[in-house]
Amino acid sequence: MKSVTDRPLSHGLFRLLMPLGLSLAAGSSGAALFGDDEARRAILELRQRVETLQRQMQSQTQSQFQAQADEITQLRTSLLDLQSQIDALKADLARARGQNEQLARDLSELQKRHKDVQIVIDDRLRRFEPLKVTLDGQEFLVEPGEKRDYDQALEAFRKAEYPLARQSLQSFLARYPTSPYRPLALFWLGNADYVAKDYKEALQRFQQMLDAAPAHPRAPEAMLAISNVQVELKDVRAARRTLEALVAQHPQSEAAQTARERLTRLPAPR
Known part of the structure; x- marks a missing residue:
């Protein structure tokens, strides 16, 4: 597993650490003034700060990704619900059209039957009319x-x-x-x-x-x-x-x- 120092630094993190690195480089000539322990502590602190920043950035990125994923999921759910509603409306419209067509056929049949009955009635009346x-x-x-x-x-x-x-x-x-x-x-x-x-x-x-x-x-x-x-x-x-x-x-x-x-x-x- 790679260490934290081996990981590529993001652009923002690089900008944050650059001054610190320059300061360390500028002061390398005075390293004699510091002991090995102090140098190790400084490096450890720097590493800790870097790791903390990385964790914070990863946490923010994951939160953003999760929020976007949740939002996409909600949108997909909404789209599925909308499509279901559209399909239901289409089915209702098809049924309504079918019912209208059936009603039109029934009306035509009733009109024909009424005409036939009227003809029979008129014929019977003519049989009794003077x-x-x-x-x-x-x-x-x-x-x-x-x-x-x-x-x-x-x-x-x-x-x-x-x-x-x-x-x-x-x-x-x-x-x-x-x-x-x-x-x-x-x-x-x-x-x-x-x-x-x-x-x-x-x-x-x-x-x-x-x-x-x-x-x-x-x-x-x-x-x-x-x-x-x-x-x-x-x-x-x-x-x-x-x-x-x-x-x-x-x-x-x-x-x-x-x-x-x-x-x-x-x-x-x-």
Whole structure:
């Protein structure tokens, strides 16, 4: 192990000892004035002072290093804490974005479901809301099911499915006794009865139609149909009376023109 004298002196220590060394060198010529013991004591004292100074400087340096190390450790800890906080904030932000995206998807799904439900509700409401119908120049309101049943019965008549038409029209009249379609349903049922050669039934249906709606646009045709039924029943006089009433009550109708022509062909009353 090197002695204290063998260690390199720091610049500050060197400056401190330089005057002392110069003094010793300057006084070397007078060494004879001092004894060996005194010289050794002086050297020992000098060494002690040097060692003391070195220890003090080392202690200060170590304290400074330790303080700097502690400060660096604290800074590193603070940086780690800050980074942890940043990472936590990033994770919270990512979760918030994910939640926002999920909320946006949920909202879009709810809006779509609401639209679908609204469509279903509107469709169901339309099934029960009255419909405006215009037939033979007349306008009226009917229930959706009422219109459907009438249209189906009339479609059967148009297809010459007369048994089905009779059954459907009879069911319609029983189901909707106060329907605005009633005069028309009686009119077409009378025609279906006529085709089936059920003349008495046909005569009754046409007369019910006239009783229910004497001013109906189809009334002239119903009177003309009654005259046809009466001819089939061999009641020519009744047929003539019906045709004459038709001409008198509806002179401008096409049915009245037909009635005039038929009156010329009917046998004269006796």
